[in-house]
Amino acid sequence: MQSQTSEKEYSSKTINVDGLQTHYLDFGGQGLNVILVHSEGWDAYTYKNFGPLLTENNRVLAIxxxxxxxxxxxxxxxxxxxxxxxxxxxxxxxxxxxxxxNASVSAELTYLAENFPERVAGIVYLNGLSVQWVEENYKDPFKSSEMFLRASPSSNSKTNFVVINEARRIYRPKHYKYDSVKIEVPALAIVNRNGRQGSEKGLGALVFIGSPFMEDVRNEIPPSRTKDLLNRIADDPKFRGELITNIKDSVARNYFLKLANDTIMQKKAYKYHTQFTYPATLEAQEKLKTAFGKNLQLAKINVNQIVGYEYRDSPELIIKPINEFLKQINSD
Known part of the structure; x- marks a missing residue:
């Protein structure tokens, strides 16, 4: 279910922040300040329908x-x-x-919680404990994660993926390197019924080509625009072929043209992911949970997999725990 939002429910504004013109949406409201932050591929407008759902007792902005x-x-x-x-x-x-x-911007949220706890009233991870900084993502000899991101660069970014990826890949949170680091900020993570994202075993590069190795992962995605797209990729060879040939990045395009037709390569990439990246991801999630300790709440949603775009496609699944979290902060 997706609600429709009138422009009357928000104002589009631009201000100069440290010499850079910065756009944001102002949804109004009074009370606790809430700032919505988009991931790669989007801008503030991705929250145009979600922002108004948070304005009771809160001042809501999307940057x-x-x-x-x-x-x-x-x-x-x-x-x-x-x-x-x-x-x-x-x-x-x-x-x-x-x-x-959600998604990649989970790194920024964690950075804020670790480095500016006095400025952070709370953190909400919309797609569970997303640990973008796992080193095995960058050690992968098949470059699966890198090629997946190169194949779907941000349509709203002003530069190419290579520049963005090289800039972002150096980040490692303090708690990831030092077990003694504790994060003294209230946090809420939207997770599946088992307390995970549910997509940890998924490998984006294989999902992108409709690989049979990802069939179980696709089946566990709840009904959504994301699931419809992935099912079409898997079931429609012509559509899948067009998607690959339309990749703008030539390196990624050639990679996926090969991967889509090489089942041995798919198997090797899947094996590396399950043997190395998957367990490293679970370990990193546990480190994040330990760093937050009692400050972290898990909002378990009755689905097998958290997509991360529930705020856009099915906000009714997540709005209650988020508003309860905000009320709790307001009352402290």
Missing amino acids: TRIGYGTSEIGGYDVKSQGNHLIKFANKLKIKKAVFIG
């Missing part, structure tokens, strides 16, 4: 990150992006805020 949409280019690395979020809050005279985001 277009620097280098995306109509915001000017800044650093794409996690530190620069995270620091800009704080500067954005400073410009609007916001002393503390709850930051909400």
Whole structure:
């Protein structure tokens, strides 16, 4: 279910933040400050239907990150992006805020929680404990994760994937390197019925070509636009072929043309993922949980897999625990 939002329910604004024109949506409301942060491929408008659902007792904003949409280019690395979020809050005279985001921007949320706890009233991870910094993603000899990202670069970014990836891949949270680090910020993670994302065994590169190795992963995705697309890729060879040949990045295009027709290569990539990246991901998630300790709440949703775009496709699944979390912070 997707609600429709009128432009009357938000104002589109631009302000100068540390010399960079920064776009954001203002949904209004009063009380606790809430800042919605988009992942790669989007801008503030991805939250146009979700923002109004949070305005009771809260002031809600959605920022277009620097280098995306109509915001000017800044650093794409996690530190620069995270620091800009704080500067954005400073410009609007916001002393503390709850930051909400999904997918890749989970890295920025974790960066804020570790480095600016006095400015962070809370963190909401919309797709569970997404640990973008797992080193095995970059050690993969088949470059599965890299090629997947190169094949679907941000349509709203102002530069190419190679630049973005090189800037972001250096980030490692403090708690990932040092077990003694504790994060003293309230946090909420939207997880599946088992307390995970549910997609940890999934390998994006194989999903992208409709590989039979990913059939179980696709089957566990709840009804959504994402599932419809992935099923079509798997079931329609012509559509899959068009998708691959339309990849703008020539390196990624050639990679997927080969991968789609090489079952041995698919098997090897899948084997590496299940033997190395998958267990490393679970370990990194446990480290994140340990770092937050009692400050972390898991909102278990009755689905097998958290897509991360429930805020867009099925907000009714997640709005209650998020609003309860915000009320709890308001009452503290």
